[in-house]
Amino acid sequence: MKQTIFWAGDSTVKQNDFTSFPQTGIGQGLSLYLKKGVQIKNYAQNGRSTRSFIAEGRLQAVEKNIKEDDFLLIQFGHNDEKPDEERHTEPFTTFQENLKQYIKVAIDHKAHPVLITPLYRRLFKEDGQLVDDTHLDYPDAMIALGKELKVPVIDLCSISKDLIQKTGDEKSRKWFMHLEPTEYPNYPEGKIDNTHLRYDGAVAFAGIIAKELRKLGGRYADLLLPIDGEKEDSSFLID
Structure with missing residues (x-):
């Protein structure tokens, strides 16, 4: 039986189509790192925030389809900090309480939850350093919850911050939706967006997630294509 990775999250991991091209979600990029037998839903x-995702019945839809030995990747934080009532949560109370519901859905179905902190925003100051704490206390709250419940956490926020800082202001633009006027038909006036990704960015940051899954070992590493020196388990690829 094929294993499936379910994504619960916001626009930074969303599956995009031609209407928003070249915007690409990390969920799309992750598919490049997975063995043939692994599906993504x-x-x-x-x-969406943890709150609005639940309110709209999206978590319920996941629950109807997830099965034993599937994986639920849970990535939120960008919109939980928004002030509107439909989305806002507080990091160490309602945000964590909502995340517990996602984790419960996975565990109740004998699937495997993984918490993923939000992608860091590409906001540079005049001195060439990134703006601090673009996601406030939400990443810390997610990490703390993972430790409390013994659920794996991939700290994409801090790892992506380090990578963006190392890459620098100019070179990191290629990962994000920095578009010239008339460059793409969907954005005739161009765009400067330091949150959402182009294809290269989705692949780069999905690579972080793949690397961290490999570090977790076991069932998590088994989702991934082999790297140099590893042998692929051909039985896993049988359709």
């Missing part, structure tokens, strides 16, 4: 949607 991406329920992420633009602008």
Whole structure:
């Protein structure tokens, strides 16, 4: 039976189509790192927080389809900090309480939850350093919850911050939606967006997730294509 990775999250991991091209979600990029026998079902949607995702029945849809030995990747934080009542949560109370519901869905179905902190925003100051704490206390709250419940956490926030800082202001633009006027038909006036990704960015940051899954070992590493020196388990690829 094929294993499936379910995504619950926001626009940074969403499965995009031609209407928003070249915007590409990390969920799309992750598919390049997975063995043939692993499927992705991406329920992420633009602008959703842990709260609005549940309110709209999206977590319920995941629950109807997830099965034993599947994986639920849970990535939120960008929109939980928004002030509107439909989305806002507080990091160490309602945000964590909502995340517990996602984790419960996975565990109740004998699937495997993984918490993923939000992608860092590409916001540079005049001195060439990134703006601090673009996601406030939400990443820390997610990490703390993972430790409390013994659920794996991939700290994409801090790892992506380090990578963006190392790459620098100019070179890191290629990963994000920095578009010239008339460059793409969907954005005739161009765009400067330091949150959402182009294809290269989705692949780069999905690579971080793949690397961290490999570090977790066992069932998590078994999802991934082999790297140099590893042998692929051909039995896993039988359709």
